[in-house]
Amino acid sequence: MTLVGVPMGTLRSDRPILALLAAEIERMRAAGVPVGEDELRGLYIPDAEADRLLGEETEDTAEERVAALSAACGLSGLEEGIVRLCLAAETRPGIERLIAYAQDDVSRRRPRVELALRLLADDPLAALGAFDEQMPLRRHRLVELLDDPGQPATPLPSKTLVLDDRVLRFLLGGDGIDAAIAAWTRLHPAPGPLHAATPEVDLVARHPATVLTPPVVALWGPDPGRIRDTALYIASASSLGCLVEFDATRAREGTAGADDALARAGREAALQHGALLVTGVDALEAAARDQLIAAAERSAAPLTLLASEAEAAFPGPLLHVPGLDYESRLELWNESLSDMESDAGADEIAALAGKFRLGKDAITAAVRTAHGRAVARDPGRPSIGRQDLYAGARAQSAPILGTLASKIAPHYVWDDIVLENDPLEQLREFCGMIEHRHLVYDTWGFDRKLAMGKGVIALFAGQSGTGKTMAADVIAGQLGLELYKIDLSGVVSKYIGETEKNIGAIFRDAESSNAILFFDEADALFGKRSEVRDAHDRYANIETAYLLQRMEEYSGAVILSTNLKMNLDEAFLRRMHFVIDFPMPEEPYRLRIWKSTIPPELPLDPGIDLGFLARQFKISGGNIRNIVLAAAFLAAEDGGPMGMRHLIRATRREFQKLGRMVTEAEFGDHIAYLR
Ligand SMILES: Nc1ncnc2c1ncn2[C@@H]1O[C@H](COP(=O)(O)OP(=O)(O)OP(=O)(O)O)[C@@H](O)[C@H]1O
Numbered sequence: 001m002t003l004v005g006v007p008m009g010t011l012r013s014d015r016p017i018l019a020l021l022a023a024e025i026e027r028m029r030a031a032g033v034p035v036g037e038d039e040l041r042g043l044y045i046p047d048a049e050a051d052r053l054l055g056e057e058t059e060d061t062a063e064e065r066v067a068a069l070s071a072a073c074g075l076s077g078l079e080e081g082i083v084r085l086c087l088a089a090e091t092r093p094g095i096e097r098l099i100a101y102a103q104d105d106v107s108r109r110r111p112r113v114e115l116a117l118r119l120l121a122d123d124p125l126a127a128l129g130a131f132d133e134q135m136p137l138r139r140h141r142l143v144e145l146l147d148d149p150g151q152p153a154t155p156l157p158s159k160t161l162v163l164d165d166r167v168l169r170f171l172l173g174g175d176g177i178d179a180a181i182a183a184w185t186r187l188h189p190a191p192g193p194l195h196a197a198t199p200e201v202d203l204v205a206r207h208p209a210t211v212l213t214p215p216v217v218a219l220w221g222p223d224p225g226r227i228r229d230t231a232l233y234i235a236s237a238s239s240l241g242c243l244v245e246f247d248a249t250r251a252r253e254g255t256a257g258a259d260d261a262l263a264r265a266g267r268e269a270a271l272q273h274g275a276l277l278v279t280g281v282d283a284l285e286a287a288a289r290d291q292l293i294a295a296a297e298r299s300a301a302p303l304t305l306l307a308s309e310a311e312a313a314f315p316g317p318l319l320h321v322p323g324l325d326y327e328s329r330l331e332l333w334n335e336s337l338s339d340m341e342s343d344a345g346a347d348e349i350a351a352l353a354g355k356f357r358l359g360k361d362a363i364t365a366a367v368r369t370a371h372g373r374a375v376a377r378d379p380g381r382p383s384i385g386r387q388d389l390y391a392g393a394r395a396q397s398a399p400i401l402g403t404l405a406s407k408i409a410p411h412y413v414w415d416d417i418v419l420e421n422d423p424l425e426q427l428r429e430f431c432g433m434i435e436h437r438h439l440v441y442d443t444w445g446f447d448r449k450l451a452m453g454k455g456v457i458a459l460f461a462g463q464s465g466t467g468k469t470m471a472a473d474v475i476a477g478q479l480g481l482e483l484y485k486i487d488l489s490g491v492v493s494k495y496i497g498e499t500e501k502n503i504g505a506i507f508r509d510a511e512s513s514n515a516i517l518f519f520d521e522a523d524a525l526f527g528k529r530s531e532v533r534d535a536h537d538r539y540a541n542i543e544t545a546y547l548l549q550r551m552e553e554y555s556g557a558v559i560l561s562t563n564l565k566m567n568l569d570e571a572f573l574r575r576m577h578f579v580i581d582f583p584m585p586e587e588p589y590r591l592r593i594w595k596s597t598i599p600p601e602l603p604l605d606p607g608i609d610l611g612f613l614a615r616q617f618k619i620s621g622g623n624i625r626n627i628v629l630a631a632a633f634l635a636a637e638d639g640g641p642m643g644m645r646h647l648i649r650a651t652r653r654e655f656q657k658l659g660r661m662v663t664e665a666e667f668g669d670h671i672a673y674l675r
């Protein structure tokens, strides 16, 4: 017995299905197959019924869509026929009775695998292979195979065939994105030309994606927005109309699993005739990542682009996508501001472009935020100021993972910090280097001359309380940058690879904002690198090498702080642009710190002798701050102005805390306050 395959292209989508069904029912009846005639009385004269159905002229918009689906997913004639049968079952009134009849089961109004193959395949048994996981129908999630409710592990031939919801909607003309993946998938329309595409990107873009098998290209670089723009550029150069962006990390949190979601995203790209961009690959564990890449290679997308922040092993071509350079950023800032009222000067905009490594979208959004602030301030005549632009730019940068880093709100200014001339001068130079590096590296071409990162790395060395954190705070405030303090004990993990992942996450988040990263007690990670004592030390060395590498690649400023400069090896010190010593303050500096730490609002007893305190006690600024604060509380307790008695008592407490001995003689005449 040979049944006819479905003729492709010439007939309407459901007509051959109906014809096949009618012929099959004829054949069954002629062969005397006892079918449920009582329940299906309406089909007792299938000729008339089929004739009526066949004779109906229906407007068929699905035909074009079936052809498009077939082309997008590479369907064989049989597979396309199965899709047509399922589509007819969903949409063609009356056909469900023919289906039930041909299946000899009044309750089965959707086709089973067995019926589909009986109608469509020359060799139904061999054709079962069309339902393999690897074949398009299942791989691209076009049909679902439902178990019989009364039979949990239904054999394949008895499973019911149902079109996937999104596929059905597509065939009926719907263009909305698949609801099952909408939460982690975005659709971008294809853009105009890409600003400053690299020659490598141009090369790939000029070659149609179809020459690659599988068509997978990896893009790596620091700026996700720039990678997206590049992906859009390659997509449109490959004549694809849009970009389906899929976040693999977020999809993993979904119920169905990332691979299923990726198959759907790939199918979505194929249906929308767009490229697929898979982001969030870096954050996956190695096994999950490999699995995802394999799934990407199998997907229906005509072109898949994988986004990564690092140059890692990917199948297919790997293209570097550098972040927007300073000149391009400056151009974009000026462009976005061109039709707005603003009193920010050209040099201020230049500084902004230098400080924040924002992508195109982010710069546009930053200007919008700045404008919003200006409107809120003066709806009648909004004018964007420097503060608005900084606030807008900062709002665009991703917050650094809260568990690993804490943000320090700038608090101090240059006048607050009391330091000797040399460290102070170095701090100002460091500040200037952060400010002007775009001019030196980008405009003056040093980044091409020197094969090195554009970051600025400084080591602040000094005992506790000498003003290292304070100095970082002053610099951040001066430059309008964010300051993040990184807790190294949280970053360093005993699990191999985890530390690198944490470090990677911090630098990735920091990149867009150019935040200043402040690694406190850096000696924990930067112990003498050559001395390997135990197994963990060995890993600490790998981690150190990785941190050094990320620090050098980072385009913002990094500050490492240590109490023990002795511990650091030379190779490490060589990598620092600045090594700034924070000395314990000498007497005149201590006096200035005493004076500057007392707020003007605090009522003081006229008998206070700060000169005595400064001369007598060789302590750090941090100690002085503690003492003044504690003394103020003692004064509050006494309900009066702060006097020598409070300061002396607080001083003794501070020494006790430090475990340091003070002789009674050191308190001089003021010893009486301690009795
Ligand atoms: N040089 C200084 N000038 C003025 N105030 C200072 C100075 N050094 C310290 N202080 C005061 O002491 C406080 C603590 O100092 P800071 O946190 O900067 O010390 P640190 O060097 O970072 O110490 P640690 O190594 O313990 O982290 C400051 O907030 C400030 O009030």
Ligand SMILES: [Mg+2]
Residues within 6 Å of the ligand: 468, 469, 470, 520, 561
């Ligand atoms: Mg500190």
